[in-house]
Amino acid sequence: xxxxxxxxxVVVSELGETPEDGIEHHTALEDQPPPxxxxxxxxxxxxxxxxxxxxxxDLLMTSGQYQHVPEPPYTPxxxxxxxxxxxxxxxxxxxxxxxVLVDGFRAGPRxxxxxxxxxxxxxxxxxxxxAVLPIPGALTFDQACNLLGNYETAYHALVTRGRLREGETVxxxxxSGSTGLAAVHLAKLLGAKVIATGRSxxxxxxxxxxxxxxxxxxKGEGEAVRPFREEVKALTGGAGVDVVYDGVGGDVSLExxxxxxxxxxxxxxxxxxxxxxxxxxxQRGAPNAxxxxxxxxxxxxxxxxxxxxxxxTVHDPSLRPPRLRQILQWASEGKVSPHVxxxxxxxxFREAMLAKWRGEVIGGCxxxx
Ligand SMILES: NC(=O)c1ccc[n+]([C@@H]2O[C@H](COP(=O)([O-])OP(=O)(O)OC[C@H]3O[C@@H](n4cnc5c(N)ncnc54)[C@H](OP(=O)(O)O)[C@@H]3O)[C@@H](O)[C@H]2O)c1
Numbered sequence: 078x079x080x081x082x083x084x085x086x087v088v089v090s091e092l093g094e095t096p097e098d099g100i101e102h103h104t105a106l107e108d109q110p111p112p113x114x115x116x117x118x119x120x121x122x123x124x125x126x127x128x129x130x131x132x133x134x135d136l137l138m139t140s141g142q143y144q145h146v147p148e149p150p151y152t153p154x155x156x157x158x159x160x161x162x163x164x165x166x167x168x169x170x171x172x173x174x175x176x177v178l179v180d181g182f183r184a185g186p187r188x189x190x191x192x193x194x195x196x197x198x199x200x201x202x203x204x205x206x207x208a209v210l211p212i213p214g215a216l217t218f219d220q221a222c223n224l225l226g227n228y229e230t231a232y233h234a235l236v237t238r239g240r241l242r243e244g245e246t247v248x249x250x251x252x253s254g255s256t257g258l259a260a261v262h263l264a265k266l267l268g269a270k271v272i273a274t275g276r277s278x279x280x281x282x283x284x285x286x287x288x289x290x291x292x293x294x295x296k297g298e299g300e301a302v303r304p305f306r307e308e309v310k311a312l313t314g315g316a317g318v319d320v321v322y323d324g325v326g327g328d329v330s331l332e333x334x335x336x337x338x339x340x341x342x343x344x345x346x347x348x349x350x351x352x353x354x355x356x357x358x359x360q361r362g363a364p365n366a367x368x369x370x371x372x373x374x375x376x377x378x379x380x381x382x383x384x385x386x387x388x389x390t391v392h393d394p395s396l397r398p399p400r401l402r403q404i405l406q407w408a409s410e411g412k413v414s415p416h417v418x419x420x421x422x423x424x425x426f427r428e429a430m431l432a433k434w435r436g437e438v439i440g441g442c443x444x445x446x
Pocket of ligand 1: 132133134226230250251252253254255256257274275276277280281324325345346347348349350351384385386387433434435436438440
């Protein structure tokens with residue numbers, strides 16, 4: 078192994094009461110000594126990290142308010158991309174200096190095995206060979222670390238669960254977000270009409286540039302949700318939408334129930350507007366969980382579908398290979414191209430995480446170690 082200088086990594090030393098508490102008080106930068114090759118397995122790969130995505134889940138994890146709780150101390154960064162610096166004797170098909178992305182299902186804080194501490198907010202990471210994929214097509218490192226989690230979530234929701242078809246109309250909430258913008262891209266690829274909602278005119282203008290057919294503001298007074306049912310109904314000739322992709326939750330979900338067709342599919346993807354469904358410091362329970370009215374679900378004949386991309390795959394591993402193949406193929410053909418609005422050097426990780434938390438980002442937010 079060529080010698081590497083001492084690096085740096087971000088470490089969450091204990092879980093916060095909230096993500097802001099976790100980010101501001103329990104997360105710090107420390108030195109990262111390069112690993113000793115004698116301690117690595119012949120199936121390991123050492124990746125020098127160029128770009129790490131700052132995801133919503135990275136924020137929630139700092140307070141243990143995400144369903145999967147890595148034990149501190151750990152390094153955040155579910156998804157990252159970089160170059161191979163060293164590969165063990167049993168690793169085939171990877172060359173030193175090759176640009177790669179790391180699969181967050183198999184290494185890093187969202188993975189289940191022995192490589193959970195190998196997060197991407199760091200100079201390097203040791204990951205198993207099966208977690209390493211060549212970067213497809215012309216994607217940059219910044220785009221590559223925003224590919225799998227976002228597009229797999231969108232694919233799982235729209236294709237596997239939502240059965241979205243060409244010519245249908247989908248209402249996408251949180252469309253300026255990482256998974257929401259991926260959903261806009263995929264829905265357009267599938268030939269659907271996209272109505273995208275959001276709270277900021279400036280961000281919605283970018284969402285429209287990125288392919289949404291129509292954008293609708295859901296920003297009311299203060300934190301209130303602006304009623305959008307009439308606007309959505311008008312855009313669908315009075316019929317309502319076939320599918321709702323809901324990554325926002327709260328009053329946005331409730332308003333959506335008033336502008337769906339009979340028999341629509343309602344995809345529950347997340348709840349960015351109501352993130353505290355578990356208590357801080359990793360305590361369980363769901364004191365503020367979202368609630369949907371059963372009368373409207375029944376009268377409108379809705380299919381309400383939970384869409385957890387990772388958990389579904391744990392229950393049914395056969396879901397993932399075709400999804401992964403399709404996304405990598407689309408990326409290699411240039412048909413999906415993640416949008417990244419914010420890039421920060423690693424030492425400004427706190428600013429990056431808080432920018433994401435405050436909803437300032439459009440699509441991806443990236444750290445450069
Ligand atoms: N189902 C799955 O497998 C899966 C996978 C990944 C993430 N998720 C979940 O999906 C949701 C979205 O994730 P993401 O990665 O797309 O997040 P993100 O990049 O932060 O985007 C969330 C978007 O929601 C909108 N939003 C509306 N109200 C908000 C509020 N009060 N606070 C913050 N944002 C608000 C924002 O758009 P505007 O500012 O334009 O309104 C923001 O761009 C999260 O709940 C996440 O946990 C689910």
